[in-house]
Amino acid sequence: MRHDIFERAIVVMKAVTTERRRYKELEEETGIPATNWQSAAKRKQRPTAHMIEALSRRWPKYAFWLATGLTDPAAGHTAPGIWASGERTSGEESELAASRYFDAKLLLQDLTYGPSDATERYYATRGGKVRSANHEEGDTAASTAPAEPANAAQAPKYKDLDAAIAELAFERRLQHLKEQFSDALDQSGNMQELKRLIAEFEFAKATSALEESRQILSIYQK
Numbered sequence: 001m002r003h004d005i006f007e008r009a010i011v012v013m014k015a016v017t018t019e020r021r022r023y024k025e026l027e028e029e030t031g032i033p034a035t036n037w038q039s040a041a042k043r044k045q046r047p048t049a050h051m052i053e054a055l056s057r058r059w060p061k062y063a064f065w066l067a068t069g070l071t072d073p074a075a076g077h078t079a080p081g082i083w084a085s086g087e088r089t090s091g092e093e094s095e096l097a098a099s100r101y102f103d104a105k106l107l108l109q110d111l112t113y114g115p116s117d118a119t120e121r122y123y124a125t126r127g128g129k130v131r132s133a134n135h136e137e138g139d140t141a142a143s144t145a146p147a148e149p150a151n152a153a154q155a156p157k158y159k160d161l162d163a164a165i166a167e168l169a170f171e172r173r174l175q176h177l178k179e180q181f182s183d184a185l186d187q188s189g190n191m192q193e194l195k196r197l198i199a200e201f202e203f204a205k206a207t208s209a210l211e212e213s214r215q216i217l218s219i220y221q222k
Contacts, residue, residue, distance in 0.1 A: 031169030
C-alpha cells in the first residue's frame with residue numbers, strides 16, 4: 001500500500017463516501033463524473049492525476065498520505081481508518097483545528113481565483129507575484145479583479161456535460177464554505193477577517209500539534 005498511490009486513492013474513495021451512493025457522492029463533491037470513479041474503484045482504469053488532485057483538495061487531511069503513504073500529524077495530515085495503524089495520528093483537537101484551517105484556506109483561494117486557473121495565471125505571470133509586499137494572496141485587489149482578464153487565457157464555454165458537472169460541484173462546495181465562514185465575509189469583498197481566521201486556525205493547529213509532540217517525546221524519554 002505504501003508503494004501504490006492508486007490503491008491509496010481507492011481507500012480514500014471508500015473512506016469518504018457511503019457504499020450505496022459512493023460514485024454519485026464523489027461526482028457531487030469533485031465534479032468528476034461518477035462513471036470515472038466507478039471505473040477506478042473497480043480497477044478498470046487507473047485513477048488519473050485529476051482524480052487524485054480532486055480527492056486531495058476535497059479531503060486535504062488525506063492528501064499527504066495519498067501522495068506518500070505517510071502521515072504528518074503536526075500538519076494535520078492523517079490516513080483513513082485502519083491505514084493509520086502504526087502511524088502516529090492527530091488528537092481530536094488538532095484534527096478539528098486542521099480541518100478548519102484547510103477549509104478556510106480553500107475558501108480564500110476559491111474566492112480569489114474562481115473555478116478556473118485563468119485569473120491565478122494572470123497574476124502570477126502578468127501582474128507580478130501573487131504574494132508580494134503590496135499584493136497578498138486573497139486581498140481585496142486580487143479578489144475584485146476581473147475573473148478573466150483580457151490578456152489572460154479565456155475559460156472555455158461549456159462544451160459538454162463534464163464541464164457542467166465540474167462547475168456545479170465547485171459552486172456547491174463554495175456555497176457550503178461560505179455558509180461555514182459567513183461571519184468572516186462581507187459584501188464589500190474584503191477578506192481580512194477570513195485571513196485573520198486562517199491565522200488563528202493555523203496557530204491553534206500548531207499549538208495542539210506541539211503539545212501532542214511533547215507528550216509523544218516524553219514517552220520515549222522515560
